[in-house]
Amino acid sequence: MAISSSVHLASCLAVCVLACMPAVSQGADWVSCGTARQLTFGAGNDSEPVVGPDGTIAFQNDESGRYVIKCLKPGGKPEVLVDAKDHAFQPTWTQDGRLVYVVRHPMETAAKAIESGSEDGANLWIRQLDGTQVRLTKGLWCDYTPSIAPDGKTVWFVTTRGRRKVGDGAHLASLDLSNAVGDVREYTFAAYSSFSSAASPALSPDGRLLVWAQVDGTYGNWRLHLASTSKLTTSVSMTEGSMSALSPRWSPDGKVIAFTGFRLGDPGWGVYVMDPPAGLMRRLEVGPGNSRNPAWSADGKRIVFESNRSGLYKLYEVDVDIRPDRARGRKATRVQSRVEGTLVVGELGSAPRLRFADGDLITAEKGPVGNWLFKEPKGLDFGDGPFYVKATFTLNKVKKDPQVVVGGYYPGMMIAWQFHTNAEGKLCFTSRSPEGMYLAANSLSPIPLDVPCQAIGIHEPDGTLRFWVEGQQPVVMHHPKAAFLGQARMLTIGGSDGTVYPLDGTVHAMEVGRGYPQGVEALPTVEELFNQEVER
Amino acid sequence: MRTLMTSLALAILAGGVASGQQQKDLEILALVDHYDFYNVREPKDRSKFMFDTETAKGCEDILKHVLLTGATSVLWRPCSGSVMRYHSDEERFPLVVTPTDKRRVHQNESAVNGFISYNTAKIDIIREMMASIAASGRVPGVHWPFEETHHMGWTFGAWNLEHPEYWGVTKTGQVWSGRTSLAYPAVSDHKMRILEELLERGARHIFIDAWRSGSWSPRFEYVKPELERWKARYGTEPPSDSRDPVWCKFVSETQHAWFKRVKKRLESEKIPLTLGVQLVGDPDDPRDQTLISRGIDWRVLVDEGVLDGLVVMGIAWDVKDPFGSTEKIYRDIVARCKGKCKVYFPIQAYDFTRKSFHSYAKATELTIAEVTAKLLELTRDSGADGVVLEVVDYNNYPRAVRRELRKVSPYKSIED
Numbered sequence: 001m002a003i004s005s006s007v008h009l010a011s012c013l014a015v016c017v018l019a020c021m022p023a024v025s026q027g028a029d030w031v032s033c034g035t036a037r038q039l040t041f042g043a044g045n046d047s048e049p050v051v052g053p054d055g056t057i058a059f060q061n062d063e064s065g066r067y068v069i070k071c072l073k074p075g076g077k078p079e080v081l082v083d084a085k086d087h088a089f090q091p092t093w094t095q096d097g098r099l100v101y102v103v104r105h106p107m108e109t110a111a112k113a114i115e116s117g118s119e120d121g122a123n124l125w126i127r128q129l130d131g132t133q134v135r136l137t138k139g140l141w142c143d144y145t146p147s148i149a150p151d152g153k154t155v156w157f158v159t160t161r162g163r164r165k166v167g168d169g170a171h172l173a174s175l176d177l178s179n180a181v182g183d184v185r186e187y188t189f190a191a192y193s194s195f196s197s198a199a200s201p202a203l204s205p206d207g208r209l210l211v212w213a214q215v216d217g218t219y220g221n222w223r224l225h226l227a228s229t230s231k232l233t234t235s236v237s238m239t240e241g242s243m244s245a246l247s248p249r250w251s252p253d254g255k256v257i258a259f260t261g262f263r264l265g266d267p268g269w270g271v272y273v274m275d276p277p278a279g280l281m282r283r284l285e286v287g288p289g290n291s292r293n294p295a296w297s298a299d300g301k302r303i304v305f306e307s308n309r310s311g312l313y314k315l316y317e318v319d320v321d322i323r324p325d326r327a328r329g330r331k332a333t334r335v336q337s338r339v340e341g342t343l344v345v346g347e348l349g350s351a352p353r354l355r356f357a358d359g360d361l362i363t364a365e366k367g368p369v370g371n372w373l374f375k376e377p378k379g380l381d382f383g384d385g386p387f388y389v390k391a392t393f394t395l396n397k398v399k400k401d402p403q404v405v406v407g408g409y410y411p412g413m414m415i416a417w418q419f420h421t422n423a424e425g426k427l428c429f430t431s432r433s434p435e436g437m438y439l440a441a442n443s444l445s446p447i448p449l450d451v452p453c454q455a456i457g458i459h460e461p462d463g464t465l466r467f468w469v470e471g472q473q474p475v476v477m478h479h480p481k482a483a484f485l486g487q488a489r490m491l492t493i494g495g496s497d498g499t500v501y502p503l504d505g506t507v508h509a510m511e512v513g514r515g516y517p518q519g520v521e522a523l524p525t526v527e528e529l530f531n532q533e534v535e536r
Numbered sequence: 537m538r539t540l541m542t543s544l545a546l547a548i549l550a551g552g553v554a555s556g557q558q559q560k561d562l563e564i565l566a567l568v569d570h571y572d573f574y575n576v577r578e579p580k581d582r583s584k585f586m587f588d589t590e591t592a593k594g595c596e597d598i599l600k601h602v603l604l605t606g607a608t609s610v611l612w613r614p615c616s617g618s619v620m621r622y623h624s625d626e627e628r629f630p631l632v633v634t635p636t637d638k639r640r641v642h643q644n645e646s647a648v649n650g651f652i653s654y655n656t657a658k659i660d661i662i663r664e665m666m667a668s669i670a671a672s673g674r675v676p677g678v679h680w681p682f683e684e685t686h687h688m689g690w691t692f693g694a695w696n697l698e699h700p701e702y703w704g705v706t707k708t709g710q711v712w713s714g715r716t717s718l719a720y721p722a723v724s725d726h727k728m729r730i731l732e733e734l735l736e737r738g739a740r741h742i743f744i745d746a747w748r749s750g751s752w753s754p755r756f757e758y759v760k761p762e763l764e765r766w767k768a769r770y771g772t773e774p775p776s777d778s779r780d781p782v783w784c785k786f787v788s789e790t791q792h793a794w795f796k797r798v799k800k801r802l803e804s805e806k807i808p809l810t811l812g813v814q815l816v817g818d819p820d821d822p823r824d825q826t827l828i829s830r831g832i833d834w835r836v837l838v839d840e841g842v843l844d845g846l847v848v849m850g851i852a853w854d855v856k857d858p859f860g861s862t863e864k865i866y867r868d869i870v871a872r873c874k875g876k877c878k879v880y881f882p883i884q885a886y887d888f889t890r891k892s893f894h895s896y897a898k899a900t901e902l903t904i905a906e907v908t909a910k911l912l913e914l915t916r917d918s919g920a921d922g923v924v925l926e927v928v929d930y931n932n933y934p935r936a937v938r939r940e941l942r943k944v945s946p947y948k949s950i951e952d
Contacts, residue, residue, distance in 0.1 A: 110574075145638050218714075243711065435707060436777075481708060
């Protein structure tokens with residue numbers, strides 16, 4: 001497929017950018033499936049199937065009250081493959097027939113494990129071709145949801161190592177399978193912060209893209225994320241925040257992703273397939289009950305999954321006929337970046353002014369707590385498009401109460417977006433969801449006192465907040481959806497629109513605009529990520 | 537252990553109750569989230585934990601500490617959200633063990649790395665503790681916050697995850713696993729089965745904490761049964777603002793139906809049903825916090841005789857007149873309840889709402905012990921039945937405060 005110059009737009013500076021909302025549609029006839037056939041029977045639940053190159057299915061079974069790993073060869077009966085002292089689960093095949101899996105090591109209590117200095121948490125193991133079982137990782141944390149890279153040399157998984165705070169989830173990691181214990185590479189999200197977690201990373205067959213499930217925020221759903229392996233910190237959401245999506249698996253040809261999903265109106269969990277560049281997504285009609293954890297056969301013509309239609313979860317398979325159609329590729333919505341308002345700081349003590357894109361200026365009114373109020377500012381009607389806020393300010397003192405640096409007010413929506421400090425001295429960038437709930441991204445550390453500090457916050461249409469604070473790692477929070485912003489009622493500097501939350505400090509510069517500020521890359525779109533892959 | 541607790545209780549009753557004849561003692565409801573004790577270290581050896589919260593001994597030691605407050609009822613948390621703290625059949629499948637269910641996010645507390653697993657502990661914690669509390673002479677009960685969602689690791693309960701079809705829905709159509717709606721009979725039945733599990737384990741006081749459950753909100757009630765019910769009644773789309781009082785009142789009808797179901801179940805065994813509400817100011821304010829943020833109208837539940845007790849978790853007192861405004865609110869609430877149910881007022885240790893005894897102390901320049909004494913006096917004078925301690929953690933009610941609490945308790949002579 002020809003690559004348009006839009007591939008390179010991501011690195012261009014705020015000239016013409018792409019909105020990255022994953023506008024996924026059902027599509028009509030690009031996918032169909034046959035009738036599901038039951039593969040496993042008997043006691044216990046069978047789940048987390050994976051299909052090996054020779055068609056052997058590995059899965060976990062809980063008949064004994066703990067998980068063991070079984071395998072089912074074509075035409076055969078299930079056999080126990082791994083029976084550890086505690087749970088052995090989440091198997092994945094290597095291309096040469098070895099099996100990587102997780103063992104949750106037994107512990108009397110968590111406190112005793114800590115006190116004894118135990119390094120036995122939930123860790124990765126490998127079953128070699130001769131049946132011997134070798135431990136791959138150790139530590140009193142959780143390494144889980146492994147998958148093998150197409151080259152067979154690396155296992156991708158998520159880990160909780162180093163995550164020490166309440167709400168800290170798991171982050172991405174990889175391990176060179178040629179090594180023994182240790183030598184794990186960890187990849188934190190740009191979104192690295194509390195209340196984010198990942199699961200089920202899977203590398204595309206050509207090894208250039210990584211897809212995984214990620215959940216952000218207290219009220220978020222699991223969503224599928226996609227990133228280039230060369231830049232894992234810049235990921236895009238492939239599924240909308242309104243649905244729950246987990247367990248992505250690439251089709252063998254790398255064109256389609258199957259996953260577990262639930263959308264409003266579904267009868268339960270379902271097997272979904274997605275043709276990302278075409279923007280197509282479809283729930284397969286595989287039968288009643290919850291259907292989860294799809295796994296592709298090596299030829300891409302069958303999907304194995306688990307379903308509880310008989311009461312217990314058992315494995316089923318279904319023939320699928322999928323015809324990806326890249327010609328349907330979505331037309332990305334282009335948003336013209338533009339500076340809409342720039343603060344013009346006055347002489348000492350005089351009122352600041354706000355310059356609009358058309359050159360007009362308005363003068364601020366002084367607020368009751370030394371703050372400045374710009375009433376009816378023009379051009380801040382960002383609708384459901386991306387916008388940004390950029391400010392340079394000095395904070396003199398940390399206070400228990402928030403201190404507002406800059407805030408945007410809209411009819412019916414108090415503080416639709418703002419920069420404010422919190423009691424820890426961190427800077428927070430907030431905007432709103434369609435329900436009016438705050439969406440937030442906080443700086444990872446307190447901002448320095450008594451020196452100017454620059455911050456840039458970008459609000460993406462899909463609810464993602466990107467936030468840079470000078471001298472700190474960027475923060476990205478993926479929220480389910482963002483509010484629609486009409487004409488602004490007020491823009492405030494150095495405090496709220498009333499008598500509260502004054503800034504003990506000075507705002508030196510401020511700019512707000514639609515799209516992206518100069519010098520900041522737009523997020524790549526799903527299409528761009530796929531097309532980049534094709535180009536290479 | 538239980539014999540020891542019984543002896544302790546008898547000794548206390550012998551010495552304590554007898555000495556408290558002059559004024560009627562107050563009931564003291566102690567809410568206990570025993571998870572909060574997991575990270576208390578031994579003072580002499582910081583590498584050791586003082587309470588192993590997954591063991592019988594650890595839980596008994598926690599109870600001993602709680603009883604220092606003079607508590608008359610101990611209401612133990614049966615769940616962290618949907619992760620049960622006992623061997624629940626409702627929340628056992630699939631195996632809820634870190635990290636076998638990859639949908640569940642870890643509770644990565646630094647000390648225990650997410651490995652605390654109360655639902656698979658060797659003891660059935662609720663059964664064990666209900667028995668121990670009863671043996672101590674106190675009323676054993678549960679402090680039940682339903683799906684507690686202020687940490688996402690506590691959001692994803694096994695039952696919820698198995699039943700996305702009952703998940704809460706926002707007005708924009710976002711589904712969310714943190715909440716299953718009581719508008720579905722299957723959800724109501726599920727909660728009733730949990731209630732049965734709690735009763736069978738010895739709970740003799742059911743305290744439902746509507747406040748602690750951040751997911752319990754009209755925001756997530758745009759589910760099909762509620763939308764259809766609204767349309768049938770009003771012939772329109774429901775308000776887009778989930779805090780619209782009309783919508784909240786409408787939603788409350790469904791919540792109330794479940795409370796009535798619970799009440800009916802508990803009535804025959806004379807087990808009290810109490811409800812925790814937050815930040816009450818004017819009890820006749822139509823934009824009552826619990827109605828707007830939870831879709832529960834406590835006033836209706838009181839009027840209809842559904843509640844045996846109203847637990848006011850927080851008072852919206854005025855910083856300009858801390859005790860005067862408190863006194864007025866206390867009297868208004870007691871008057872509003874008209875003797876239809878017991879009323880409990882807060883002795884708050886945590887200052888999330890800036891209404892705790894620390895904030896009173898700051899506003900009045902009294903010590904927190906003096907503030908406690910004053911609040912107990914106001915509680916008694918208002919005609920209320922007792923106080924609630926939300927929640928009793930390790931020494932968050934310091935010794936001086938505990939001393940004041942014991943003065944109004946039947947358990948006055950406990951050595952602390």
